[in-house]
Amino acid sequence: MNLLEDFSIGLFFWQTLLFVFLLLLLKKYAWKPMLTAVNDREEGIRNALDSAEKAKLEMQNLQADNQKLLKEARAERESMLKEAREIKNKMIEDAKDQAKEEANKLVVQAQASIQSEKKAAIAELKSQVANLSIEIAEKVVREELSNKDKQIKLVESMLGEATLN
Amino acid sequence: MQRKITVKTITLLLCLVSFVSFGKNDDAAKGDKKSEIKEYIQHHLKDSYDFSLFSYTTDSGEHKYIGAPLPVILWDNGLKVFSSSNFHHGETLAEVDGDYYKLYHSKIYKTDAQGTINYDEDHHPTNVKPLDFSITKSVVMIIITGLLMFFLFRGLAKSYATNGGIAKGFGRFFEPIVLYIRDDIAIPNIGEKKYMKYMPFLLTVFFFIWFLNIFGLTPLGVNVTGNIAVTASLAILTFLLTNLTGTSDYWKHIFDPLGDSMPWYAKIPLYIILIPIEVLGIFIKPFSLLIRLYANMQAGHIVLMSLIGLMFIFKSWLGSPLSFGLAFAISLIEILVALLQAYIFTMLSALYFGFAAEEHDHSEEAHSH
Known part of the structure; x- marks a missing residue:
């Protein structure tokens, strides 16, 4: 078989023409849209994976944040409780102080009123004693009115004795 | 080891086959068949002017082809288009506008009305081959x-x-x-x-x-x-x-x-x-x-x-x-x-x-x- 003799110009012509035509047709209508679609899809998958990774990271961050918040909340609660306890103690302390003060005031008032009562009582007592002494003196005077000189002497001695202490 | 045995078996079989076949066929018929098959293969490897699916020979010795003819397009002092059925698979000449074309060994040559093919000393045809843009198989x-x-x-x-x-x-x-x-x-x-x-x-x-x-x-x-x-x-x-x-x-x-x-x-x-x-x-x-x-x-x-x-x-x-x-x-x-x-x-x-x-x-x- 002679290769050159076998070479058919006609077939070569048709093959080249048809192949180039097919190439251009497929390029425009099949390969370009296909490869673009595949590239887009791959891009999409890559992006989806990236965003999933990002979401995971964000999730972790969020969880860390939550943990932090929880910790903070707990600490705050702790401090609030402590504060409350302190306030309570202080209030009790204050109340005690106030009560003591009040009691002291009352005692002082009571003492003052006792003093004044005592003074009044003494004054009353004095007047009573005076009245009593006058009554006694009246009786003595009535009995001993006869002996006037003696009487006067007696009154004078008595009065001398009954000087107000 | 297993492989060796297999190879040996195949060799033996091949020997047997050749022996059996030699015994059965006489050499002349066999040579005939061989050249026919060779021809067939040669034909198959080449391009063809019609889309034949298969062919058979009738009892009366006539070759029948099942398939479709394809257009032949030649450039020989002008464009010439005709159906490849005109060749009748190389059995007849195709006449177009007063020119005769012969299908000889899967190639189209320009011939005279009798379809004579001239040969050079190497037994190659010297007839004119028109430029051929046929829609072949x-x-x-x-x-x-x-x-x-x-x-x-x-x-x-x-x-x-x-x-x-x-x-x-x-x-x-x-x-x-x-x-x-x-x-x-x-x-x-x-x-x-x-x-x-x-x-x-x-x-x-x-x-x-x-x-x-x-x-x-x-x-x-x-x-x-x-x-x-x-x-x-x-x-x-x-x-x-x-x-x-x-x-x-x-x-x-x-x-x-x-x-x-x-x-x-x-x-x-x-x-x-x-x-x-x-x-x-x-x-x-x-x-x-x-x-x-x-x-x-x-x-x-x-x-x-x-x-x-x-x-x-x-x-x-x-x-x-x-x-x-x-x-x-x-x-x-x-x-x-x-x-x-x-x-x-x-x-x-x-x-x-x-x-x-x-x-x-x-x-x-x-x-x-």
Whole structure:
């Protein structure tokens, strides 16, 4: 078989023409849209994976944040409780102080009123004693009115004795 | 050990077969059959002017052909178009506008009204061969393959748009192959930056060769990729694409392969040898593509057809099944070869495109030295 003799110009012509035509047709209508679609899809998958990774990271961050918040909340609660306890103690302390003060005031008032009562009582007592002494003196005077000189002497001695202490 | 025994058994069987067949047939009839089969194979390997599916001989000795005639287009002092049925498979002359054409050994010659073929001393016909642009069997197969590829891949491309970027339908089967060509042939050889420019050619050439190879294995048996005109056309397209898209680095590599590694006067004697080799390389690369595909497909068809022919030569209970088994095994191998040759053609084309598209980062190279 002679290769050159076998070479058919006609077939070569048709093959080249048809192949180039097919190439251009497929390029425009099949390969370009296909490869673009595949590239887009791959891009999409890559992006989806990236965003999933990002979401995971964000999730972790969020969880860390939550943990932090929880910790903070707990600490705050702790401090609030402590504060409350302190306030309570202080209030009790204050109340005690106030009560003591009040009691002291009352005692002082009571003492003052006792003093004044005592003074009044003494004054009353004095007047009573005076009245009593006058009554006694009246009786003595009535009995001993006869002996006037003696009487006067007696009154004078008595009065001398009954000087107000 | 097991293998040895198998080999021995097969050898024994072969001896037996030849013995049996020799005993049965007389040599004359056998020689006849052999030349007939040889003729048949020769005929099959060549292009044909009509799309014949099969032929048989009637009891009255008449050859009957089942198939369709194809248009013959000749350029012989004007365009001449007629149906190939006018030839009656080479049995009669075709008369068009007063000129006579004869189909002789699958070629059209211009003859006189009697259809005389003149021969030179080497028994080659000396008749005028008109320029022949006929729509032959191979051209029909190319058109069928082209249409098949167009509808297949157009459908596939469309399904992406309608199905949200996911392939659908029968074309889906080819998506991994397209991706394979992109990821394992185009990108590694040409590079991420420029591969898109060559992808349409690589994909088209791969599927074109593969489909035609597979069609060649079907009972239609059209040996398109085993035709040198077809492979030459494909190789020339690779050649053109390589050299028309060649970067300055590509040409520099051919005409100044040593670069700045030595002074110019030292390069002269080397370049007297190197440059012709490099220039020759430009042509040898696509030429190897052409011959490789042609020879592989041609050889595959010859082997397969010969083995099938052997069945008719042996005509024995032992030989015919054996050659049938062999033909079957070779068919399976040929299916692999069909894919492999398409792959090799595409792979090497991509490699050559890679050479053409290469761009050295000169500044970086200067730094590293």
